[in-house]
Amino acid sequence: MVAVSRSETEAGSAPEPGAQGASANPQRSLRRRLGGAVVLLVLAVLFFLPWWTLFASGVDWPFPVTLAGTLVFAAWLVVFPFLMVAGHGQRRADRAARVADSTLGVIWVLFTWSVLGGLVHLVLIGLDVGGADRARIVAVAVAVVSAGLLVWGHHEAMRVPRVRRLEVHVPRLGAGLDGTHVVVLADTHYGPIDRAGWSARVAEAVNALDADVVVHAGDIADGTPTQRREQSAPLGTIRSRLAKVYVTGNHEYFGEAQGWLDRMAELGWEPLHNTHVVVERGGDSLVLAGVDDVTAESSGLAGHRTNLAGALAGADPDQPVLLVAHQPKYVRQAAAAGIDLQVSGHTHGGQIWPFNFLVRIDQPVVHGLSRHGERTQLYTSRGAGFWGPPFRVFAPSEITLLTLRSRGGPATA
Incomplete structure (x- = not known):
């Protein structure tokens, strides 16, 4: 270890600006990657829970219905980040923003009521109510309530x-x-x-x-x-x-x-x-x-x-x-x-x-x-x-x- 006196530091032994910037850049890059990973994780959860509630929680829909629902949610999840970047990034493409923003609202409402539907499902299991149709009843209820709230919510947003x-x-x-x-x-x-x-x-x-x-x-x-x-x-x-x-x-x-x-x-x-x-x-x-x-x-x-x-x-x-x-x-x-x-x-x-x-x-x-x-x-x-x-x-x-x-x-x- 070499001791450096205050006078030596003041004389110019501090890191050069270029070296300081080089050390800062990897840190910023790491923060961006971590931030991006967190965003993707949140999106995955937001999309996964509604898909699970509507198509995979024991609802036992016919295979074509389950497959179609799964493909729609998967495509929705993949396309959504690109629409957000196109709509709210440097391009500011209004058409992409309209689709991305509407998607965000729809998925938030579906996620919220899927959480509540899951809690209701657990209560029904505890009370032994609904039998084999329990999951399907919850899924239909979540879909109907979400659709109703979205129609009403859009009217409320657009009204004077x-x-x-x-x-x-x-x-x-x-x-x-x-x-x-x-x-x-x-x-x-x-x-x-x-x-x-x-x-x-x-x-x-x-x-x-x-x-x-x-x-x-x-x-x-x-x-x-x-x-x-x-x-x-x-x-x-x-x-x-x-x-x-x-x-x-x-x-x-x-x-x-x-x-x-x-x-x-x-x-x-x-x-x-x-x-x-x-x-x-x-x-x-x-x-x-x-x-x-x-x-x-x-x-x-x-x-x-x-x-x-x-x-x-x-x-x-x-x-x-x-x-x-x-x-x-x-x-x-x-x-x-x-x-x-x-x-x-x-x-x-x-x-x-x-x-x-x-x-x-x-x-x-x-x-x-x-x-x-x-x-x-x-x-x-x-x-x-x-x-x-x-x-x-x-x-x-x-x-x-x-x-x-x-x-x-x-x-x-």
Whole structure:
């Protein structure tokens, strides 16, 4: 062993950059391979359990039925990763994305109800009910329930969201702003399925609410402003008395976040890129602040990061603040800063049950109004659109009308 003094190290005995990069590359390659192996393993489990439930768990279908089902599931599993790469990789082929996303939704629902079907099967065995037809009864039930949920879930995903109305008591709000109507849109996710008509109907629904303030809480689209130009155009028709504000979501950072800020400004919205605006009525003021999504800094896009201090710079600390932040988990920083009300999206309410339980691991709230600390309240929207799979199961979309109250009792739904 040779001892190296600090002076020798400082003099230049540190590894050369090329050597350091060479040692890092195998590590990155190993991580990619391990990550790929985990993804393939998860996919195999997702596809295997429905196949087993429907065709191989003692159902005793005629051989041609079992063979056909097995071939379909095998082909489905092999083709799916290629469709995902083609649809969501550099090519961004919308047709491939539509097929891949729909496949993901179908297989998730089949997997979920296959798990539940397996539990029911075990109960039936314990009760000695069903006899030789037990497995076949479970398989048919899983298929029928899954098909029904997928049809209904697709309808729920593609419909104009219902309006959810909520009163929120904001103690610091001045009497002049009592009754202010804030309409919240989030997670429109314009994407591979052309929903320009849907977007126009959503804009009409928002305008019917006669809002004072309209908020878009991020995840406007999957794709670039050029790709989704027609779908986003109806946002330019939305009206408000005092302000229309927008912040980036995490999905903007998969595409062109700055481009979406520019596009929304072009459509007449105020992009809250770590900044704020002040609205006034009846001699009272409300600060509308917004921050970039928490993934902004890791995107590497210059000038993009979550900066609450910057968003509030110059604002009167005695005025109430409505903060727009895409992800609910930012409420920790909001509460520390004494924000009155944070409005978020991101969770989709889970979108396809029981994914809401997984969302809850990452976020403090899945949907609805919640309190954090002495002053701060958080409203988390289920969102207007959907990401990926065109299904919503037990997680309905929403357009939210918040009525801000300066006095009265606790917030009521």
